[in-house]
Structures are given as structure tokens and as C-alpha cells.
Amino acid sequence: MSDQLSRRGLLKAAAALAGSGLLVGCAPGASRSATDLSYWHLLTGGDGTVMAGLVDAVNAANLGFHATQTVLAWGPPYYTKLAMASAGGRAPDVAIMHASRIAGYAPGGLLEPWDLDLLAEVGLHESDFPARVWEKCQYDGKLYAIALDTHPFVLYYNTEHAERAGVTDALHSMKSPEEFTEIAAKLQKVTGKHGLSYGYLGDGSQMWRLFYTFYRQTGADMKLVPGQKAQVDKDAAVKTLTFIQSLLNDTIASRSGDGGTATSEFLHGESGMFLGGVWELPVLKDAKMPVDALPIPTLFGTQAAYADSHTFVLPRQSKVSPERRKHVYTMVAEILKRSVKWAGGGHIPAYQPVAHSAEYQALKPQSNYAGIPAYVNYDPDVWFTGAGSDFQNYFAENVQNVFLGSGDPAAGFDGFVARLNKLLDRPQPV
Missing domain, CATH: 3.40.190.10 (Periplasmic binding protein-like II)
Known part of the structure; x- marks a missing residue:
């Protein structure tokens, strides 16, 4: 993050980006172990149930970490709290963000870019995602989000x-x-x-x-x-x-x-x-x-x-645990590889090995509109657009x-x- 940006300036900016609402409650503490992952999202109802099942499945795989979900209210309350936590450097390890909000959060250091080499280590590559979706997840030449889906x-x-x-x-x-x-x-x-x-x-x-x-x-x-x-x-x-x-x-x-x-x-x-x-x-x-x-x-x-697309992002933290960060990459990869379950709710999986799988193609009517990511249109890229704005x-x-x-x-x-x-x-x- 630029040395010219003060913490106070970031806090003011975060509040402006969120559109409305105030921060309530505290961000995750710094005393967690390197194997305890904090995961924020705004998925409720049927989507929330499916996501909880996916996280439980990844936790049950005994991959050396345990992810704990925090579910916050959809829209301005969620984006306000996430922006404020990121501005203060006390954000969760990973969070869900709509792709349409990346242009408002990435420029000022509220998000951290994903490391392409670490993604490759867990089996994720650019070729695994639709080109237009991958492009939307970038800002200024860096990848700031990993898409879970497209929901048209x-x-x-x-x-x-x-x-x-x-x-x-x-x-x-x-x-x-x-x-x-x-x-x-x-x-x-x-x-x-x-x-x-x-x-x-x-x-x-x-x-x-x-x-x-x-x-x-x-x-x-x-x-x-x-x-x-x-x-x-x-x-x-x-x-x-x-x-x-x-x-x-x-x-x-x-x-x-x-x-x-x-x-x-x-x-x-x-x-x-x-x-x-x-x-x-x-x-x-x-x-x-x-x-x-x-x-x-x-x-x-x-x-x-x-x-729009639900994506995984890395909110800014003042102190990053390299071990916990590597676990986040594994967690995201494992959720994506299981995302045919997510498709049951109507969403199109962004991870192409799942989107092209026989199991997904058998889902009807979901697979009838599976081609949409090839010509999808998101909100125009600017700081005041996007879901919940x-x-x-x-x-x-x-x-x-x-x-x-x-x-x-x-x-x-x-x-x-x-x-x-x-x-x-x-x-x-x-």
C-alpha cells in the first residue's frame, strides 16, 4: 500500500466506498493460530447452507487448517464492515466479494493481490476460468479476486x-x-x-x-x-x-x-x-x-x-502469516473443486473443470445457460458501482x-x- 496513504484517509475512504452504514463490532484478532482461518461472507438462505456444507467438507478433509465462517448482512452492512476492517489491517484471512466491487476496493490497498505461483501450487491457473471472468477479477494488471461463479x-x-x-x-x-x-x-x-x-x-x-x-x-x-x-x-x-x-x-x-x-x-x-x-x-x-x-x-x-460473480478476495492485513496465507490458497482451491454443489443453487461454476464435468452438464436447467460467461457484462468499472452500492x-x-x-x-x-x-x-x- 502506498506510503502516502494515512490510516485515517483509508478509513474515510472505506466508509465512502461502502456507500452507507457504520462499522459495528470488531475485526478478527491477531492471536489466532496459523491453522485457524477466518472467512467472511454475505451468503444466506440456500446459498449460505450450501457454502457452510462446502466449508465443512474442506475442514473434514484434514488439510492442516480449520476455516471458521462469519456471515454478515448482505449489501452495505457487509461491504462497510469489510472495508473498515481492511483499512484498519484487521481483516479476515479471506472473504467473498462481488466482482463488481473490485474496482472500488483494489486501488487503495484494501485488497491484496493473489500470487499466481501459489495458485499454481494448489492447481489453479488462468486457463481454469472464463476469460471475461478472469479479466474482471483484475485491476491494474494484478489479480485481486478468484471467481467462484457467474450469476446472470x-x-x-x-x-x-x-x-x-x-x-x-x-x-x-x-x-x-x-x-x-x-x-x-x-x-x-x-x-x-x-x-x-x-x-x-x-x-x-x-x-x-x-x-x-x-x-x-x-x-x-x-x-x-x-x-x-x-x-x-x-x-x-x-x-x-x-x-x-x-x-x-x-x-x-x-x-x-x-x-x-x-x-x-x-x-x-x-x-x-x-x-x-x-x-x-x-x-x-x-x-x-x-x-x-x-x-x-x-x-x-x-x-x-x-x-455478477461471487469471488474470493484477500482483504488487507497489517501482518500476514505466510503459513495461514498458504492455507487460504488451499481452502479456496478445495471449495472450487467441489463447486458443482454450489451450482445446485443456480450459479454457473467459474472453475472450468467443474463447469465442463459430466456432473454439472447433467444439471438441468443450469447447464442450459452455462455459456453465458463467454459474453457476460458486469457493471462498468468505477469506484461507485457494484452490488450493494x-x-x-x-x-x-x-x-x-x-x-x-x-x-x-x-x-x-x-x-x-x-x-x-x-x-x-x-x-x-x-
Whole structure:
């Protein structure tokens, strides 16, 4: 870490990066043995149960260490505490971080890079990961994260409704907004309510996931560089927002549905398609409904999908135990090698020997969308974007009325860009 950065400066920066919330509680102490690993993550519910099982399995392998999990609340509470612990040099040995947050944490020394030679010693190499995912885990030429998965936004559909509507083949081959709308209309006639379920009300993340998928499908990019104006394609944004607005007409899809309403509607057979994250899969499968899943179809010419990745990071510590650090490399490698269990929750394994295994390929519908990491799109790289930040809320503040049908797409996007430019004009906290 740069000698010019004071501890006080880092603490202030960490608080700014986290977006909101205060540090509560203490970071791990320095008196632990070299075989006692501290592992922080924000995985709860079904994901938390699976991760606990993976850690238990690694501990049971008697590899010379024992990992202890600390589970913290998702979002700002987690990222605030992790940033503050790293700034103070009293962080856990290893932690989970969304790939979309690396650009905010790596520049100022809040994370430490992974050693490629040590990774090779535990059997992990660049070739074991999708190129775009590996690239996202880097900053300034150094590897700051090891990806566990890719978790994209996908299209689910009710197989029985699709068969009755005669659109099963068309779902797999559609290539235009018009075809998508036509299929949704046919499904609506079968369900009698909606053709598509999509919940977004009050949820900037849901709005952004769908918008950014279709925006990138037009071939447009979005580059955010501190000190410069946001580089965006307004025409592509207006085209995307206009299409989304056309779907939310209370016939194809509810004009004002939230996440819970959309999920419930699809579960009860009141729609034929459902736009949601792969993390929704366990709920759908538990309901024993006839469901399949696909990548969101390429409707605007360029293959693109929004996603994020859970990654393992090395938070900054004021004093690193070389023995404990080597154990961390082993622990991460062992979790990755067992990550077909993680895929049961809908996530795409980042570790390619697992992703290409017969066991994973047999998982349905998970393996249907296994190709997404080849063309995945993450949030733009800048300090204020990423999971659990306010970036997607800024999007919602300006475009929710567009989704509701009462706002102008051009004006809504202009408002979002104006907000981005104010943030880009501020000095980067670290």
C-alpha cells in the first residue's frame, strides 16, 4: 500500500466506498493460530447452507487448517464492515466479494493481490476460468479476486404453457423484440393473465439488470472514468427503455410489479415467462413446477447478458502469516473443486473443470445457460458501482417512472447520466 496513504484517509475512504452504514463490532484478532482461518461472507438462505456444507467438507478433509465462517448482512452492512476492517489491517484471512466491487476496493490497498505461483501450487491457473471472468477479477494488471461463479439474469419459462401456446421452439430461436412480444402475447392467451412476469418496483437492481442486458445487446458500451463525462450511447438507451416500457402494459407484463409479486405470479401459473436471476431457481424447483431456463435471448443483434460473480478476495492485513496465507490458497482451491454443489443453487461454476464435468452438464436447467460467461457484462468499472452500492438506486431514481409508463425514456436516461457525471466529477475516495 502506498506510503502516502494515512490510516485515517483509508478509513474515510472505506466508509465512502461502502456507500452507507457504520462499522459495528470488531475485526478478527491477531492471536489466532496459523491453522485457524477466518472467512467472511454475505451468503444466506440456500446459498449460505450450501457454502457452510462446502466449508465443512474442506475442514473434514484434514488439510492442516480449520476455516471458521462469519456471515454478515448482505449489501452495505457487509461491504462497510469489510472495508473498515481492511483499512484498519484487521481483516479476515479471506472473504467473498462481488466482482463488481473490485474496482472500488483494489486501488487503495484494501485488497491484496493473489500470487499466481501459489495458485499454481494448489492447481489453479488462468486457463481454469472464463476469460471475461478472469479479466474482471483484475485491476491494474494484478489479480485481486478468484471467481467462484457467474450469476446472470436469465429467462425462465413454464414448459406446459409454452407447449400449449406452441412457442417452445420459438423460445429457443427468437432474434428480435417483435418475436419476443409475439411469444409473450401467445402465452398471455394461455394464462389469461400475463405472458411475462418481471418485478422491478422499488428495486433498482432489477431495473438495471434488464436494461443493461438489452443495452449491451445493441452493441452499446458505457464507460465511466473519474474526471471525465460518462461515455454512453443515448440512442441505444432510449431504444432499450422504450422496448421495456412496451412490455410493461398490464397485458404482456404488470406495469407495476415488484419482485415478490412477479415470483408468486409465475409460481402460480399466471404467466408463461419470468425474468429473474439464477438464484431464483431453487424456489422454482422446490415448487415442483414445470420450468426450464435459457439465457435472455439476443434481441438486438449482439450477444450480451448482465451478471455478477461471487469471488474470493484477500482483504488487507497489517501482518500476514505466510503459513495461514498458504492455507487460504488451499481452502479456496478445495471449495472450487467441489463447486458443482454450489451450482445446485443456480450459479454457473467459474472453475472450468467443474463447469465442463459430466456432473454439472447433467444439471438441468443450469447447464442450459452455462455459456453465458463467454459474453457476460458486469457493471462498468468505477469506484461507485457494484452490488450493494447506490449505483443501481441512482438508475431507479431516474427511470422508474419510465418503467411505470409515465416517464419519457430520453429524459429519464438524461437524469441518470447527469447523476453519473456528478459522481465522476468527485475525487475517487482511494
